Amino acid sequence: MADFTSTLALSAAGMRVQAQRLRHVSENIANADTPGYHRKTATFEEVIEAGLHTGMVGLGPVNLDRKELTRIYDPGHPLADEGGYYDGSNVDLVVEIADAREAQRSYEANLRMFDQARQMSSALLDLLRR
Numbered sequence: 001m002a003d004f005t006s007t008l009a010l011s012a013a014g015m016r017v018q019a020q021r022l023r024h025v026s027e028n029i030a031n032a033d034t035p036g037y038h039r040k041t042a043t044f045e046e047v048i049e050a051g052l053h054t055g056m057v058g059l060g061p062v063n064l065d066r067k068e069l070t071r072i073y074d075p076g077h078p079l080a081d082e083g084g085y086y087d088g089s090n091v092d093l094v095v096e097i098a099d100a101r102e103a104q105r106s107y108e109a110n111l112r113m114f115d116q117a118r119q120m121s122s123a124l125l126d127l128l129r130r
Contacts, residue, residue, distance in 0.1 A: 004121040006055075011117065013056040014110035017044060020059045021103045028091050029100075035072075035079050037089035039065035039096075065090055 024040045031037040043060035067090045075084030 007117040011110040011114035018103045018107035025100045029096050032091040036087050039091045
């Protein structure tokens, strides 16, 4: 039964991390037109509890993408310099949509694993009751 519990914990951790990743992707998409906005990237780290490797994954520090900001020509913009340019964001919507789709698929895979472990533990309990 402990294996089922650890499987449920592993898949729940995976779902939690992918949900947080989707939150960062959503923030990037929402700020794609914000001048000076740097894209947020998240890294994954292994969770270690009491010095032991748990096999679970957690979200590491959120970093800002260091890619150069897009220069936009708009002399009427309040942030434009004397040449008429201002710094846009470095968010690429195609990359963000691909990241969102990958996070969604990973979330769904963890959800299926969670549901399968739940069904197996329920079936085991039914067998033990007989």
